[in-house]
Amino acid sequence: MSSITATEPWPCTISTPRLMLRPAEPGDVSEFTRLWTDPDVRRFLGGPVAEQQLAAYREHFAGRPNLFAVVTRQDATVLGTVSIDPHSRFDGRREVSYSFLPEHWGQGYAREAVTAAVGWAFDHVPSDDPSVIAVTQEANSRSRRLLEVIGMHLISSFVEWGAPQAMYSLQRQGVRADQ
Numbered sequence: 001m002s003s004i005t006a007t008e009p010w011p012c013t014i015s016t017p018r019l020m021l022r023p024a025e026p027g028d029v030s031e032f033t034r035l036w037t038d039p040d041v042r043r044f045l046g047g048p049v050a051e052q053q054l055a056a057y058r059e060h061f062a063g064r065p066n067l068f069a070v071v072t073r074q075d076a077t078v079l080g081t082v083s084i085d086p087h088s089r090f091d092g093r094r095e096v097s098y099s100f101l102p103e104h105w106g107q108g109y110a111r112e113a114v115t116a117a118v119g120w121a122f123d124h125v126p127s128d129d130p131s132v133i134a135v136t137q138e139a140n141s142r143s144r145r146l147l148e149v150i151g152m153h154l155i156s157s158f159v160e161w162g163a164p165q166a167m168y169s170l171q172r173q174g175v176r177a178d179q
Contacts, residue, residue: 010023010066012124014068014116015073016073016115016116018072018073018109019070019071019079019109019112021069021070021117021120022069023068024069024081025063025069026062028062028069028078029058029061029062031078032057032061032078034101035080035100035101036049036054036057037049040102041099041100041101041102043140044139044140044143045099064083066083066084066125068081070082070113079100079109080098080099080100080101080104080109081098081100082096082097082098082113082114082116082117083096083098084096084118084120084132085097086121086125086126090135091129093127093129094129094131095132095133095134095135096133098113098114098117111149114146115150118150122172130171130172131170132169132170133169133170134147134152134167134168135165135166135167136168137164137166138163138164138166144168147168148168152169152170153168154166155167
């Protein structure tokens with residue numbers, strides 16, 4: 001994956017060998033709605049978004065800063081999403097979040113997209129902290145494995161929303177795109 005390119009701050013498109021990470025747009029609403037409502041996708045995220053909240057989600061996702069739709073370069077199929085929160089609730093650190101539709105799990109797309117987004121964040125999302133963090137439930141072994149494969153290290157465990165959480169961190173020099 002040595003050919004990850006993103007030379008611009010937001011809004012921008014990031015290219016990887018198989019993917020494009022581009023700003024979410026209104027035409028992505030059906031795939032994003034699936035990401036918000038699929039029980040498998042939302043298993044470790046508090047469950048599917050309630051029907052009465054979906055209108056607000058649909059109204060505010062397109063054009064949201066640092067929210068990428070992850071699409072295939074070959075045919076522009078929306079696979080999932082990656083976002084960078086420039087000032088997370090965790091001491092204002094940059095935080096990466098992601099979700100992918102289940103039919104695209106296990107193919108390395110999340111690894112490729114998250115690696116690219118984190119690299120872009122180091123270059124284009126200013127922070128007083130030299131790291132990018134990610135938080136996932138301890139029970140989410142797939143997500144934990146992904147974070148470890150891209151070079152993130154467990155730095156904290158805590159309980160939130162009634163479940164044990166794991167916080168990972170990555171310093172710029174730790175990004176592993178070749179895994």
